[in-house]
Amino acid sequence: MKRLLNAFRCFFRALTDGNFPNQQKQDPLKDAKLLLAFLQEEGRLVDFLQEDISEFDDEQIGAAAREVHEKTRKALNKIFTIESVTQQSEGESIKIVENFEKNAIQLVGNVAGAPPYTGTVQHHGWRIVESKKLPAQEDSSVIAKAEIEI
Secondary structure, three states: OHHHHHHHHHHHHHHHOOOHHHHOOOOOOHHHHHHHHHHHHHHOHHHHHHOOOOOOOHHHHHHHHHHHHHHHHHHHHHHEEEEEOOOOOOOOEEEEOOOOOOOOOOOOOOOOOOOOEEEEOOOOOEEEEEEOOOOOOOOOOOOOOOOOOO
8 A cells, every 4th residue: 555655646746846757767876986986086096996007016006005095095084984893803802692793794714503603803894883975976977077288
């Protein structure tokens, strides 16, 4: 019954709001494109990743990577507050209790029986605890405008 009511609401909204059908055609990758455009604008991440680095020596690559890392890290921290999933660092021992967060912790290795488990942190994981809205762009398929000097 709920679906039928929603269908009627959408039908009548489409009749009265000419822009309603266009609002429903959202690009499912819009947020990813906006994030990529933001990281390009702030830290030139796409430029770095798309560059053919085979002709550069390790020192040149390292210098470029350091700059891109610093700028994209700052950009990421402008829009997200990120923290480790575990309090333990990599290589430290951890006890996994019965009701652990299965969407946040992946058990690897010789996993047998039921928790509790004792293991070693291979990667502490990351979680977003806060996010801010990305700046909107006119055309979300353009992640970096071409720059033309006149």
